[in-house]
Amino acid sequence: MAGLDPVHRDFFAGGAGEERTVRANAAAFDRLRLLPRVLRATGTPDPGLTLLGAALPGPVLIAPTAFHRLAHPDGEVATARAARDTGTVLTVSMAATTPIERIADTGARLWFQLYPQPDRDFTAHLVERAEAAGVTALVVTVDSPVFGRRERDLRNGFLDLPAGLVCENLRDPATGRIRDIVMDPSLGWDDVVRLRTTTRLPILVKGVLHPADAAEAVARGLDGVIVSNHGGRQLDGAVATIDALPAVAAAVRGRIPVLLDGGVRRGADVVTALARGASAVLIGRPVLWGLAAGGRDGVAGVLTELHEDVVRVMALCGAATLADLPPDLVREVRP
Structure with a gap:
């Protein structure tokens, strides 16, 4: 990372406000410990799973993050090639610096992340474009009625992308100009459900922390929820995702997949999240x-490395498959 511009590094690393929630996502895992079983004769663990009808080699997916070409000239194409080569899913950000079609050319398994725009016709265009490119699920971010106040970016004066970089998926089909992302405080459940008229793709809602919202997603016929606080980049002071997870999973009761992002760095974090009710996890900053x-x-x-660490931790916990990770594997410790 020596070549990464410090301003761009701050954009990726930073969060909203005093970054309490950024720190809380990782710190919450520090309060949780694993209580392993022994002599289970499990053999080599198999962390494979089926998610939204697709077989995956492990429970770690790539979360949507913007502006990959700030990190490397190959940007999202490099990330997609890595996803393809390791068999996982890349969730492409609406704010990618590479067109969805070019990313899809890599042959990676893709989902597409969407901020529904006030211009519903343009939103429909985005969904249709992603579906035509071959994405297999739509991830609707629902925790962003307004932009969070990201103070590192304000201090650094990072308000626009450098020359030559744009959000390629926001190109207007009529004019060719790049539209701005507009957060929509009028967005409601009906708007998300209305996307069904545009696509047959499974729809997951990302940014769920409250169990009542998870239950609403089930009632509305959506296909999955992602327990997320936007990596601490929206509401500073929001609960850590691993703390919110058990209540969300209890509200869903296995009817749709529950995924989690935020603070996942090691195999033990992945196993902890699965034992607390997650179907899989997503990682962004790593x-x-x-x-x-x-x-x-x-x-x-x-x-x-993370996949191998998950397999190692499963073996050390006496788990042959992901089904062997029950809630009582996790204990909370207090100082």
Whole structure:
């Protein structure tokens, strides 16, 4: 990461306000401990799973993050190649600096992240464009009625992308100009459900922390929820995701997948999240650091090392498969 501009590093690393929630996501895992079983004769663990009908080699997916070409010239293409080579899913950000079609050309398994725009026709265009490119799920970010106040970016004066970089997926089909992302405080459940008229893709809502919202997602016929606080980049002071997870999972009761992002750095974090009710996890910043350090190989190294660590922790906990990770595997410790 030596070549990463400090301003851009701050953009990736930073969060809203005093960054309490950024720190809380990781600190919450520090309060949790694993209580392993022994002599289970499990053999080599298999962390594979089926998610939204697709077989995956492990429970770690790539979260949507913007502006990969700030981290490496190959940007989202490098990240996608690493996802392809390791068999995982890349969730492409609406604010990617590479067109979704070029990313799809890598052959990676892709989901597409969407901020529904006040211009519903342009939103429909984005969804149709992503679906035509071959993405297999739509991830609707619902925790952003307004932009969070990211004080590092304000101090650094980072308000626009450098010359030559744009949000390629925001190109207007009629004029060719790049539109701004507009956060929409009028967005409601009906707007998310209305996307069904535009796409047949599974729809997951990202940014759920309250169990009542998770239950609403089930009631509305959505296909998954992602327990997320936007990596601490929106509401500073929001609860850590691993703390919110058990109540969300209880509200969903296994009817749709529950995923989690925020603070996941090690195999023990992944196993802890799965034992607390997650179907899988997503990682964002570790992928960006791998991309900055080594392009495709850097991202692949992060994903491979984390996958191997998950297998190791499963073995040490006496788990042969992900189904062998019950809630009583996790204990909370207090000082």
